[in-house]
Amino acid sequence: MMGTAISNQQSEIENPMRPYLGRLVGKKELGTDIRLFQIELTEPAGKTHFADYRPGQFAFVSALGVGEAPFGITSIPSRGELLEFGVAKLGSVTGALHSLEVGEMVGVRGPLGNWFPMDEVKGKNIIVLGGGIGGAPLRPVINSILDHRSDYGRLTILWAARTPSLLVFTDEYETWQSAPDTTLHLTVDKGDEHWKAAGRSEGLITQLLERVTPSPENAVTITCGPPIMIHFVSLTLKKLGFSLDQMWTTLEARMHCGIGKCGRCNMGEKLVCADGPVFRQDQVAGFLESFL
Amino acid sequence: MKVITQDALKAWLDRLASETTLFAPRTVDGIVLYRPVASSNEITYEYTRPKMSAKEAVLPSTDNIVSIEKHSQDVTLSEPALEKKQVIFGLRPCDAHGISVLDAVFIGREPVDLSYARRREATMLVGLACPQMWEGCFCTSMGGAPDDPRHVDVLLTAVVGGYTVNTVTEKGQALVAGLDLRELTGDVPPVTTGGTEGGLPPERWPERFADRYWDLLAERCIGCRVCAYVCPTCRCFDVRDEVAERRAGFSRYDRLRCWDSCTGPNYRITAGGHNPRPTKGQRLRNRFFCKFYYMLQDYGSTGCVGCGRCIEACPVNIDIVEVLQEQVARGKKQEAQAEVTA
Numbered sequence: 001m002m003g004t005a006i007s008n009q010q011s012e013i014e015n016p017m018r019p020y021l022g023r024l025v026g027k028k029e030l031g032t033d034i035r036l037f038q039i040e041l042t043e044p045a046g047k048t049h050f051a052d053y054r055p056g057q058f059a060f061v062s063a064l065g066v067g068e069a070p071f072g073i074t075s076i077p078s079r080g081e082l083l084e085f086g087v088a089k090l091g092s093v094t095g096a097l098h099s100l101e102v103g104e105m106v107g108v109r110g111p112l113g114n115w116f117p118m119d120e121v122k123g124k125n126i127i128v129l130g131g132g133i134g135g136a137p138l139r140p141v142i143n144s145i146l147d148h149r150s151d152y153g154r155l156t157i158l159w160a161a162r163t164p165s166l167l168v169f170t171d172e173y174e175t176w177q178s179a180p181d182t183t184l185h186l187t188v189d190k191g192d193e194h195w196k197a198a199g200r201s202e203g204l205i206t207q208l209l210e211r212v213t214p215s216p217e218n219a220v221t222i223t224c225g226p227p228i229m230i231h232f233v234s235l236t237l238k239k240l241g242f243s244l245d246q247m248w249t250t251l252e253a254r255m256h257c258g259i260g261k262c263g264r265c266n267m268g269e270k271l272v273c274a275d276g277p278v279f280r281q282d283q284v285a286g287f288l289e290s291f292l
Numbered sequence: 293m294k295v296i297t298q299d300a301l302k303a304w305l306d307r308l309a310s311e312t313t314l315f316a317p318r319t320v321d322g323i324v325l326y327r328p329v330a331s332s333n334e335i336t337y338e339y340t341r342p343k344m345s346a347k348e349a350v351l352p353s354t355d356n357i358v359s360i361e362k363h364s365q366d367v368t369l370s371e372p373a374l375e376k377k378q379v380i381f382g383l384r385p386c387d388a389h390g391i392s393v394l395d396a397v398f399i400g401r402e403p404v405d406l407s408y409a410r411r412r413e414a415t416m417l418v419g420l421a422c423p424q425m426w427e428g429c430f431c432t433s434m435g436g437a438p439d440d441p442r443h444v445d446v447l448l449t450a451v452v453g454g455y456t457v458n459t460v461t462e463k464g465q466a467l468v469a470g471l472d473l474r475e476l477t478g479d480v481p482p483v484t485t486g487g488t489e490g491g492l493p494p495e496r497w498p499e500r501f502a503d504r505y506w507d508l509l510a511e512r513c514i515g516c517r518v519c520a521y522v523c524p525t526c527r528c529f530d531v532r533d534e535v536a537e538r539r540a541g542f543s544r545y546d547r548l549r550c551w552d553s554c555t556g557p558n559y560r561i562t563a564g565g566h567n568p569r570p571t572k573g574q575r576l577r578n579r580f581f582c583k584f585y586y587m588l589q590d591y592g593s594t595g596c597v598g599c600g601r602c603i604e605a606c607p608v609n610i611d612i613v614e615v616l617q618e619q620v621a622r623g624k625k626q627e628a629q630a631e632v633t634a
Contacts, residue, residue, distance in 0.1 A: 016403045017357050017358065065543065066533055067533045104365070105365070107360075253560070256530055259403050259405070260401055260590070269589035271590065288498055289568075289574075
């Protein structure tokens with residue numbers, strides 16, 4: 001049990017800044033400098049807390065002794081106990097995580113934030129738009145739909161990256177494509193020789209979106225990627241007839257607590273950690289301060 | 293009204309210093325600061341406002357929140373032991389107000405921040421009313437007053453021969469229990485309760501967001517962040533791990549929470565290099581919007597208590613009162629223009 005719970009007016013509260021310990025049990029290449037980390041929580045309290053997290057929620061992962069950073073959780077609890085995170089090597093914490101060996105201990109703090117409205121969008125056609133490592137928090141959306149396929153309408157996945165080597169979860173594409181009533185469209189900003197030779201799509205996800213032209217009827221979109229992509233995807237969707245309240249997205253921001261205390265992630269009066277990270281595009285449009 | 297003589301007060305403070313960690317105004321190199329003291333003789337009893345607020349006592353500038361110990365492959369986490377009781381004596385009402393704003397952030401909004409709550413629970417506030425407004429103070433425009441008793445456990449007010457003792461909370465009652473208090477003969481000093489809320493009404497702040505004013509104001513801002521460090525309510529923090537001990541087969545790291553400020557250039561930069569608030573104007577605007585608009589929306593409390601420290605500390609004379617007045621003036625101008633066009 002954690003040494004953290006103290007008695008506070010009859011109720012036991014836990015320290016929300018203390019991570020749960022876990023062991024790195026798997027490490028897979030997802031792309032150039034992008035890896036999937038599989039973590040087995042070792043403390044009972046951690047297991048309890050992570051028993052029922054939702055697609056879109058995030059957690060802080062600690063490279064113990066270096067620091068912690070927030071990542072969208074890319075696994076779903078119904079598929080097993082291991083927590084999975086897709087991490088691009090970009091800074092000190094991600095760099096330290098990448099250099100960990102399987103078997104080493106890490107910390108995980110969460111689950112934090114709100115989630116995609118998977119129940120509310122049942123019966124609808126779902127268009128998932130992922131850019132680069134932004135695909136990581138969308139994988140649980142896709143897997144939830146695939147695991148409850150008949151609950152949802154058509155699933156259209158638009159998956160993009162700057163280059164082919166930055167496309168994530170490539171070994172799952174076949175499963176996605178072979179699922180009933182599901183299509184996957186890939187594009188990269190700049191293809192390599194193989195990509196070009198295979199005649200595959202080059203260009204931005206917005207261009208791909210204009211070619212795929214999904215119907216806005218009885219549909220919702222779920223987007224994650226760099227802020228600039230989220231912005232232009234929403235403009236293109238608008239052109240295709242989607243209204244802002246049909247578009248869901250998840251935002252990222254630098255943060256140090258994830259619980260509405262550190263002040264770091266505000267966009268105007270909205271806190272990405274405590275009010276999000278999942279927002280509908282009409283909420284985003286109403287932000288006093290731009291997320292771009 | 294009860295009074296305590298100067299001698300009885302000193303005896304009480306000596307007792308508090310031996311039983312608790314006693315923070316009190318203390319003159320350090322000619323500057324008055326709230327500092328731990330070992331005896332009542334170290335305390336400065338006549339002062340304006342300490343150079344720094346008292347937030348350090350409840351939110352230290354660097355605070356170890358978790359310790360990480362690694363014995364080869366084994367890792368254990370531990371947290372600092374429960375806080376010893378502490379008393380802040382001589383707390384100015386504005387600084388007590390500031391602590392109530394921190395309470396709103398760290399305790400008032402779920403989840404409770406345990407490190408803060410634990411230390412706060414162990415802290416008792418003994419205020420000392422200001423005999424007057426000081427240069428640069430504007431607490432009465434921020435809903436406070438020089439003798440505002442609302443945010444302390446006990447409020448003392450200097451009178452001839454000692455201090456009146458106003459016991460405000462249950463914590464305060466426990467604190468003064470057994471003290472040799474006398475009935476005050478003569479006039480009871482008047483209590484001024486909350487003043488007026490100054491500046492632009494909160495609902496009018498959003499319309500000031502796109503104003504060029506923030507860029508103009510920021511031309512002289514050097515992003516030094518001192519305004520946040522002297523502020524009783526600024527609480528933004530950074531968290532980082534630091535090596536505390538390292539030897540063969542063993543290492544210990546402290547996870548430190550450190551004060552930070554939104555006016556610093558790197559504040560919002562993510563690991564990938566993206567910065568949603570790249571200009572000084574945007575960052576300075578965030579500071580003022582946070583205090584007078586965002587804090588109200590997010591925590592139900594204004595982020596300014598009118599202590600005036602940021603005015604005194606700013607090396608380029610950015611004056612929060614001037615900023616507020618300018619917002620009111622610009623708001624009126626905008627209204628007038630709207631009337632003309634209508």
